[in-house]
Amino acid sequence: MYHNPVMVKEVLNMLNVLNKRNGLFVDCTVGAGGHGGAILANLGERGRYIGIDQDNEILAVAKSSINDERAMFYFANFTGLKDVLEECGYTKADGILFDLGVSMYQLKNHTRGFSFESTQRLDMRMDTNGKELSAWDVVNCLSEEEIVRILRDFGQETRAKLIGRLILQRRKDNPINTCLELSELIVKAYGGRWTKRHPATKSFQAIRIYVNRELEVLQEALDSALGVLNTGGRLCVISYHSLEDRIVKHSLRQKNMDGQIALLTKKPLCADENEVRENPSARSAKLRGGQKI
Numbered sequence: 001m002y003h004n005p006v007m008v009k010e011v012l013n014m015l016n017v018l019n020k021r022n023g024l025f026v027d028c029t030v031g032a033g034g035h036g037g038a039i040l041a042n043l044g045e046r047g048r049y050i051g052i053d054q055d056n057e058i059l060a061v062a063k064s065s066i067n068d069e070r071a072m073f074y075f076a077n078f079t080g081l082k083d084v085l086e087e088c089g090y091t092k093a094d095g096i097l098f099d100l101g102v103s104m105y106q107l108k109n110h111t112r113g114f115s116f117e118s119t120q121r122l123d124m125r126m127d128t129n130g131k132e133l134s135a136w137d138v139v140n141c142l143s144e145e146e147i148v149r150i151l152r153d154f155g156q157e158t159r160a161k162l163i164g165r166l167i168l169q170r171r172k173d174n175p176i177n178t179c180l181e182l183s184e185l186i187v188k189a190y191g192g193r194w195t196k197r198h199p200a201t202k203s204f205q206a207i208r209i210y211v212n213r214e215l216e217v218l219q220e221a222l223d224s225a226l227g228v229l230n231t232g233g234r235l236c237v238i239s240y241h242s243l244e245d246r247i248v249k250h251s252l253r254q255k256n257m258d259g260q261i262a263l264l265t266k267k268p269l270c271a272d273e274n275e276v277r278e279n280p281s282a283r284s285a286k287l288r289g290g291q292k293i
């Protein structure tokens with residue numbers, strides 16, 4: 001398995017797949033297709049699934065592992081959800097899923113420059129076709145102030161200033177080319193000591209969010225998702241860090257106050273102990289949802 005999908009049972013329940021077996025479900029973050037496969041396994045003959053991802057490589061993995069006539073796959077940013085639906089001949093869906101962030105496939109695939117152990121060039125672009133700005137550009141071309149701001153705003157990194165200074169000192173002599181070079185520098189800012197999480201975790205998260213504009217596109221996509229849901233249709237979002245979760249929480253609350261959706265979760269659902277034991281990346285997952293009124 002390339003990626004263990006999180007909270008599959010909860011997602012299927014929240015999407016209400018079993019009561020809409022001939023409905024249309026859109027998976028905005030198909031990844032390696034774990035949730036997609038589970039949705040399709042519960043759909044009827046006339047049910048349809050559209051899987052979207054902005055990473056062509058992982059989309060190819062999902063396509064070949066799912067291989068189902070009821071499924072369609074689209075290489076796109078999920079902000080283009082409405083256009084994708086139209087291209088597939090639809091205007092409305094019965095359920096829409098966002099499982100945010102990156103997949104294990106991307107993190108473990110060292111050629112993509114996401115992982116702090118990788119000796120490959122810093123990259124972190126999910127969409128390598130259109131996007132020009134990579135993690136290498138962030139680290140080697142932006143000003144110290146800008147780097148510090150990114151580490152603080154998108155990684156809540158308390159040592160952002162020190163890391164920013166070390167990056168600037170180091171790149172005066174030579175560019176910082178690989179993921180490992182950057183993570184070793186961050187380890188230095190932590191005096192070589194850490195307990196649970198690797199010290200580079202927050203900075204890598206921050207740079208990835210900046211490179212892929214993850215927070216900006218999320219707000220836009222949640223708004224457009226509501227526009228293409230049928231009445232009674234369900235919107236489900238899994239987030240993995242507090243910055244994402246805050247946007248999802250506020251957006252669903254606002255739509256609820258505007259009378260557009262009923263909240264399906266007052267508090268987010270989290271993975272149970274067993275799941276976390278088997279799949280540690282489920283630890284930070286938070287599932288929220290709403291039903292269009």
Ligand SMILES: C[S@@+](CC[C@H](N)C(=O)[O-])C[C@H]1O[C@@H](n2cnc3c(N)ncnc32)[C@H](O)[C@@H]1O
Pocket residue numbers: 003004005006028029030031032033034035036052053054055058076077078079099100101102103104126217
């Ligand atoms: C956590 S993984 C999804 C895993 C998937 N649910 C599974 O079961 O295998 C997130 C996926 O969303 C994709 N992604 C993230 N942001 C995106 C965006 N703005 N538009 C389209 N795809 C996006 C990533 O490329 C990645 O493949």
